[in-house]
Amino acid sequence: MISHQDDDRPRSPQGMQYVCWIIGITLVVLVAWTIQIWLLGFLGLLFAIYLNTCATGIRRLTSLPYGWSLAVVLTVTLGGATLAIGWMGAQMVDQIDQAEEKLGDAVAQLRQQIEKEPTLRRLFTTLPGTDQLLSSTAGSAATDDFSSPAADEASSSSASADLSPDTFSELGGMKAGLSTAQGLLAALGRAFVVLLGSVANMTLVLFVGVFLAASPSLYRRGFIQLISPRYRQRVTALLDELGSTLWRWLVGRALAMAVTGGGTGVILWLLGVPLPFTMALLTAALTFIPNIGAAVAMALAVLLALPMGLGVVGSVVVAYLTLQLLESNVLTPIIQQQQVSIPPALLILFQMVMGILTGTLGIMVATPILASLLVLIRRLYVQQWLGWPADAVDVS
Numbered sequence: 001m002i003s004h005q006d007d008d009r010p011r012s013p014q015g016m017q018y019v020c021w022i023i024g025i026t027l028v029v030l031v032a033w034t035i036q037i038w039l040l041g042f043l044g045l046l047f048a049i050y051l052n053t054c055a056t057g058i059r060r061l062t063s064l065p066y067g068w069s070l071a072v073v074l075t076v077t078l079g080g081a082t083l084a085i086g087w088m089g090a091q092m093v094d095q096i097d098q099a100e101e102k103l104g105d106a107v108a109q110l111r112q113q114i115e116k117e118p119t120l121r122r123l124f125t126t127l128p129g130t131d132q133l134l135s136s137t138a139g140s141a142a143t144d145d146f147s148s149p150a151a152d153e154a155s156s157s158s159a160s161a162d163l164s165p166d167t168f169s170e171l172g173g174m175k176a177g178l179s180t181a182q183g184l185l186a187a188l189g190r191a192f193v194v195l196l197g198s199v200a201n202m203t204l205v206l207f208v209g210v211f212l213a214a215s216p217s218l219y220r221r222g223f224i225q226l227i228s229p230r231y232r233q234r235v236t237a238l239l240d241e242l243g244s245t246l247w248r249w250l251v252g253r254a255l256a257m258a259v260t261g262g263g264t265g266v267i268l269w270l271l272g273v274p275l276p277f278t279m280a281l282l283t284a285a286l287t288f289i290p291n292i293g294a295a296v297a298m299a300l301a302v303l304l305a306l307p308m309g310l311g312v313v314g315s316v317v318v319a320y321l322t323l324q325l326l327e328s329n330v331l332t333p334i335i336q337q338q339q340v341s342i343p344p345a346l347l348i349l350f351q352m353v354m355g356i357l358t359g360t361l362g363i364m365v366a367t368p369i370l371a372s373l374l375v376l377i378r379r380l381y382v383q384q385w386l387g388w389p390a391d392a393v394d395v396s
Contacts (some may be wrong), residue, residue: 035357035358035362036358036359036361039358039361039362039365040201040204040205040208040361041208042365042368042369043205043208043209043364043365044204044205044206044207044208044209044212045208045209045212045246046209046246046250046365046368047205047206047208047209047213048208048209048210048211048212048213048216049243049246049247049250050077050209050247050250051070051073051074051077051209051210051213052070052212052213052216053247054069054073055069055070055072055073055213056069058072058073067214070213070214074210084281088278088281088282201361220239223239224236224239234384238375238376238379238380241375241379242372242375242376245371245372245375246368246371246372249367249368249371252331253287253288255331256287256327256331257284257285257287257288258284259323259326259327259331260283260284260287260294260297260323260324260327261280261281261283261284261285261287262280262284263319263323264276264279264280264283264284264297264301264319264320264323265277265279265280265283267315267316267319268280268301268305268316271305271308271312271315271316271319272308272312273301273304273305273308273312273316274304275304279297279300279301279304282297282300283297283301287327288364289363289364289367292351292355292363294320294323294324294327297320298316298317298320298321301316301320302316302317342367342370342371342374346370347366347367347370350366350369350370351363351366351367354366354369
């Protein structure tokens, strides 16, 4: 007869370890699969920190309830963003013809330079989207080649057929026009998909930020209850430090955006570059992404200044580099002097990794994520695990 006495013995902890490993690997796979949603949630967290801190400040200054203070901050923020976008759109509509002409001249000059340099041509043909830019000249030449032999043939056989040389030229123009219309429809379709996705992402960030800011204690208390009671005080202090770090980063970014955007608008206006204040708003928005955003903004300004001559282009480059150096070496260290400094090389490498793994969205949130990771490493690993005192690891 088989005995079942061993069924009552406590199970080996090795089986629980396997279960924990399986659960951990499953969670990692799920997070990696939905990484875009988590990054959008992190942006919503940044927005919630902004709303909560501003609403708390208004409540202290005016004695308004927190809900009313939050409503004031949200109304001012969304109203200001709507007005800025509307003003920028009106400026672009008013100057659309001028901008189209300037951009067309800039692209034509760029195409000529690429055609003259085989090395540049090989480089640009490897980049996505530039093949259409380089093939536009060839396309127009092909159209001319299509019409010219046809015109010669028609003129030589005009006695036997009631066709004129202009007929084949019109056919070539209709073919080119049809190709252009198809390309335009395809571009509009892609733009609509991108616009729809951007609106959906912004809506998700908005709602996550508003709900988190509306009742922050609810989510904070719920998270702390998941922690063992003996570690709750440490986790509470860690959450406070993370929130303070992200808020200081937001303040630094806001001031950097104001300085670079305002300086860009004034300089481009003095140089006579088209759409100076529209470029100022774009530069301010792109400055939210450290390092990479400033480079993209400078490339757009250089493209607009290219038809005005190399002197203006050089002035634009010098102005952008000066503003970037001022923001990186003077303004940001003053604003973030109490925050853990991020080594520039580490930041650039982390941005590249996030860009490769998660795209543009990862580049946008790379800096605040890295700042949070440095806080966690300093407090949990260096201070708690290695035993270094707090004053020995604070580098501010």
